[in-house]
Amino acid sequence: MEAPPLTQQDGSAVLSDLAKAVGRFAENDGDCITAIPELTLHRRSATTEPVHCIYGFGVGITVSGKKRVALGEEVFDYSAGQSLLTTLDLPVVTHVTQASSAKPFLGLMLRLDSRAIVQAAAEMALPQPSRDCSYRAMSLGDLDPTLLGTVTRLVELLAEPRLIPQIAPLLQQEIVVRLLAGRHGPQLQRLVAVGSPGQQVAQSMAWLKMNFTRPVLADDLAASVHMSPSTFRQHFRAVAGMSPMQYLKQLRLQEARQLMLNQGIDAGTAGIRVGYESASQFSREYARLFGAPPLRDIRRMREAA
Structure with missing residues (x-):
């Protein structure tokens, strides 16, 4: 018997859990490198000036506050519970647009492996993306509570460093599968076609x-x-x-x-x-x-x- 779908209230609870997990390990402002090489955590207690940088292949998630990323003339604003998928190395201009000491900006970045995407896509019976769906190297979307829950478990795993080598790859594989099955799926499929x-x-x-x-x-x-x-x-x-x-x-x-x-x-x-x-x-x-x-x-x- 299938589990009932998660409600919006469930999603808010999962996002709150993720915010607590990120805040626990990113205690100070800045970018926090973690024991999981592909995962970085980010905290800002005030808005920031625009910064030029290169986004690599991965998914960024805003957990609290708001962030803006400009790619050429296109602007992406994303807030708590939203994700920005980048499938190629892209030069962007980015800055935090909503943050305070009382409610800091919290976010994370998870680098993805193209080989894992190819393998998972080959094993999944996914519908082909519509030809009307144009491929973009950067796409914005909401994350479903189930995927947020998996990301939360990955962050919480930082509290058990001895288990990271065994469990982190399994959670990262689940994240890849859920990304392919979700709204970012067509962009990932077009990348590997x-x-x-x-x-x-x-x-x-x-x-x-x-x-x-x-x-x-x-x-x-x-x-x-x-x-x-x-x-x-x-x-x-x-x-x-x-x-x-x-x-x-x-x-x-x-x-x-x-x-x-x-x-x-x-x-x-x-x-x-x-x-x-x-x-x-x-x-x-x-x-x-x-x-x-x-x-x-x-x-x-x-x-x-």
Whole structure:
């Protein structure tokens, strides 16, 4: 006999349990790395300024408060109980929009394994996604209480470190299966569909991430996945929210920023290392993305830290 479906009240109770679990282990503001390598917890006691970063393949869940993520011109606002699935490495601008010391923002990020997605999708009798459902590398949706319950058990497992190696993989597998069976399922299925435009764009993006310092032409990328240049650009923008060259530019500029911030490299050297031949072009595009020239931006970030 099947269990009755969970009600909205049940969902609120599960979300409350998840908030208590996250708050227990993320006691201070910041990003908390956990004993489960794929899981990070996040806490903020005030709203934050927009930050440029790259979201990898995973699912982010807001447990308390609100957060905003901008991908190109598209904006995603998600609040408690909602999740943001990212199926490819994407440069985004993100900030917490609702948080206070009395009710801090709480969230978590769970990295996903594409091999686990492929294997689970192959074993499940899932309906094929509708052709009318366009593939996007980022999608927002509510999480059902059952999936939230599994995530809660994964966070609570941090209190039993000796059991993590045995139990965490089982809970992560259940999360993957429930994601495939839920509203994020069509996006995950389109990612793993062999020969689909989404997979071809993902292949190009993976190559760009490994080779962004090299000279790149969009037409060559299109040829590598056997698409015409116009079709490739159309699919790339539909998936990533930006053109191939805009994606490449953001990869280069974010890497240059990290080199200057973490290794003390000067702007000219950082620009050359990430593939720029012109120092003036590097400085101009850097200021356009981050709102200030390299030296002023790095000084501002260090003062803020």
